[in-house]
Amino acid sequence: MKSIQQYKEKVLDGALLSKEEAMIIANAPLEEICAAANEIREHFCGNNFDICSIINGKSGRCSENCKYCAQSSFYGTQIEQYPLLDTEILVEQAKYNEERGVLRYSIVTSAKKLNNQEVDKVCESIRTIRKKTGIAVCASFGLLDEKQLIKLKDAGVSRVHNNLETSRRNFPNVCTTHSYDEKIETIKAALRVGLNVCSGGIMGLGETMEDRIDMALTIRELGIRSIPVNMLNPIPGTPYENNKIFTNDHMCRIVAVFRFLVPNASIRLAGGRGLLEDKGVKCFQSGANAAISGDMLTTLGISIEQDMKILDRLGYKAALWNE
Template sequence: MQNWNLLAEKVLQGNEITDEEALAVLECPKEELLELLHSAYQVRKHYYGNQVKLNMIINTKSGFCPENCGYCAQSRDSTAPIQKYRMMDKETIIEGAKQAHRLKSGTYCIVASGRGPSKREIDIVTSAVKEIKNKYDMKVCACLGLLKPEQARQLKEAGVDRYNNNINTSEQHHDQITTSHTYHDRVATVNYTKEAGISPCSGVIVGMKESKQDVIAMARALKELDADSIPVNFLHAIDGTLLEGTNELTPTYCLKVLCLFRFINATKEIRVSGGREVNLRSLQPFSLYPANSIFVGDYLTTTGQEGTKDHQMLEDLGFEVEYAPEKV
């Protein structure tokens, strides 16, 4: 039997867990799961107390993507019947920020499909961000695909606080998920944003036929990248995508993954992201013991849990929402 409290103490003392310990987390027996969650919570509480950060996504451009990512309904190879539209105008993006503020979201995430942003798309986003930052005291995260260094600098100058570009999976498993760009293309974008002075956000999608060793490698890669915010998505396989019908996850395994990410990236924002509703199901509340952040509202092409239910869940757990009030 693993002493999970000793593992938490090891992490809190600044030591890295071994690969053997990491694998033990992912293979934790069901009768020890509550002890594992408690030990992960000790690490989470040390750095974040009982606060939970809320994030909200706006999908500003849907579909028309030339990439072939196997999980994505917006991919060029997807036949999923999704809504498709070109880049929203500035006013619509700003209106979305109003909704994010109403839901007490501390971070507003502006997302667009595609390999990378055009000049027009960068201009729309930077113009909208400037007005959002003037009106609302909230963080703005952009997720526009692969960036060039000068684009990263433009976003920084406009007031973008954070940029998301997920590694999605391990370097070894990457070619099984997409071949239209490389793992290193994604890493390069994260580094460009860091060089521009933007907080890096990078995460994963678990449940894409990867091994447990791949999951461990993902967590370690994000530690090496020094990502400030780590969204952990759980695959919600959509009909019409290349991963259609994939259903490898259980609620308890998802909780173990979140504990692993907390132990390896102890000081970082760990966010329970896409797929939490369909994969964690009735165990969703337990996810906030290792994680300290969630998305509210809908995702890109799938619906999330009603915002009021998320707030009720947090209140019932005794957690406090971390958000900034409106400027006066």
């Protein structure tokens, strides 16, 4: 059996690892795979760190039954509910983030997808954001069709976000109101119209390491190079409220394996990072090189100022990566 160093050299030489090889790596000593993953990250990505922020552009009353989500209408969670935010608020928040060094701003909305009227409204907001700021705009508006995606691109969106969440095998255990194939079709439609795509998943949904690797391989096959790695924040009132919170070691192992599988990606710590004692520092030394900064959708995050200090301490520089 090959050593971790041999697998690392194989990746550095430009080869892609198989599922079987990833499973071997996933069970190797943690410090060894994290150090190797960090070398792979340095080789392919340098010290570039893709830091972005998000705004909850439409909150609650979602028709979907995703078991992790506080915004689902299926569960008795206590969250603020409101329709699509007005342009003034979206622009104000974009300016706030840009002034603090964030280079990418994502508008995220609840519901299976925005309707055509909502897409037209948010496109006007995006045009204003692009006119009044220099920040890149990402959109996370659900399972849109190709015509809607073209409208977003024409309005100034450069990236669309659509998480797979977990593996194809595990997805029916997480959500039954839409399918894995619907997610993949939206991703493929976005790629067809020339949009960049960001897609990853949530760790802690009852999945196995094999499920995580299967998801990462699907993402790699789709050609996606921005991969959010969320850690479940168990929300009271959701079916996953009693799921265990992952440890730092859990998350470091996951991001290290993902780095071996998709060596040139932006591997982005996202939701749940605030639950880690070090706010993700060890993960940023184990293959991760991107993050969502500021508050999440319905939970608190880590301030942009705090994150910028972390990047400086680790020798990273904020940069748009895989744009």
